[in-house]
Amino acid sequence: MSLQMALLTLISSGGxxxxxxxNRDFEGILKFVWHAKPTQVYPELRRLAAEGLIREQAEGSRGRRPYEITEEGLRVLRDWLTTTSADHSQRNETVLRSFALWLVHPEEAQAFLREEMEYHRARLRGMRATKKGLDPGRPADRAALLGVEAGIRRLEAMVSWAEWAIDTVADWPADTGDALSGSGAG
Structure with a gap:
């Protein structure tokens, strides 16, 4: 998925x-789906406007300049939805780090896993609150429910995994020895 499609989706569904x-949406409802920094969002908004996919409205409160999607932007978004396959590649640093936890003492591994569990629990609370705030009478909110529910289920799975991993690491031998010897490193 491109940042372009994420922005068009947000602008089309949220007015x-x-x-x-x-940027608030990327830190909130979309955080588990797509990451974007403000330094990426603003230049992309200018590109989308230059391409005629969105248009800038008059300056609003606090100097903010709202954008709305154009008919061409809606066409591009619909085309993306109906003619391209979803990109299923993903990165998950938490899981990547879990592959390397053999390099630290079990207590350190458990501390990392507890921190991850609490992070995912906090995000889960936020996603559940977001879900409660959706209005099923609004078509965009009905569609957002699909994404929010996917996020809730993913977060529930990560919490469950972290709980299991903490218990699993508790059974590891306390002495990791020289973790790098025998690993082929060196």
């Missing part, structure tokens, strides 16, 4: 949105 609003 006119400023860069500030969109």
């Amino acid at each position: 006119p949105r400023s860069g500030y609003d969109l």
